[in-house]
């Protein structure tokens with residue numbers, strides 16, 4: 179007998195011990211007496227692999243029964259649930275504390291990552307802002323968004339607010355908060371801030387006041 183056939187026979191033995199399947203051809207031995215219109219029944223034993231699974235669940239239930247009867251002060255379903263909820267809430271609070279600008283309008287800061295600005299630029303097209311402000315933000319129906327004069331205000335919080343709540347009534351700048359998510363509005367506002375001082379092809383004449391002068395920072399070499 180070579181190694182391979184040993185392995186196969188070992189495997190076969192294992193399978194047999196796990197299934198306790200009755201030898202084919204000898205069904206007569208375990209045939210029951212019933213006969214329903216020619217349909218007969220074999221008295222097969224329950225397969226051990228299945229029984230073991232059943233025993234394992236019984237063993238696990240013993241653990242829970244112990245907890246319920248002897249350890250319910252320290253452990254029960256309600257406590258487990260409460261602990262899970264508390265852990266979830268703590269995670270949310272930690273996330274809020276780490277990202278205040280995402281939750282409180284007073285904490286909004288202009289995003290500067292290339293990814294956020296690219297998303298803002300994309301939204302400026304996909305949310306149709308360009309139709310009134312032009313793709314280079316030079317302005318047509320809506321005002322020029324690259325200069326330092328603003329009708330409503332040019333700091334990131336005010337721009338966010340204008341995008342969210344709209345401009346003055348009847349001017350054409352609607353409130354976008356129902357159709358653009360908060361994060362997207364922050365990305366749009368950040369993109370607009372990042373376009374400050376750029377030179378559009380046909381800039382619309384300045385409107386409003388210098389409400390947020392662009393400070394051109396000296397670039398350190």
Ligand code: HEC
Pocket residue numbers: 302305306307308309310311319320321323327328329330331332337340341345346347349350351352354358366367370385386
């Ligand atoms: C239908 C045309 C139209 C569309 C579309 C539009 N805007 Fe406006 N937008 C305007 C007008 C008009 C104003 C001036 C509002 C006013 O005078 O109160 C304005 C004002 C603004 C302002 C304030 C400018 C200032 O000087 O204070 C910002 C910022 C702005 N829009 C951003 C956006 C963004 C972002 C979008 C896309 C989500 C958008 N707009 C879509 C017409 C439009």
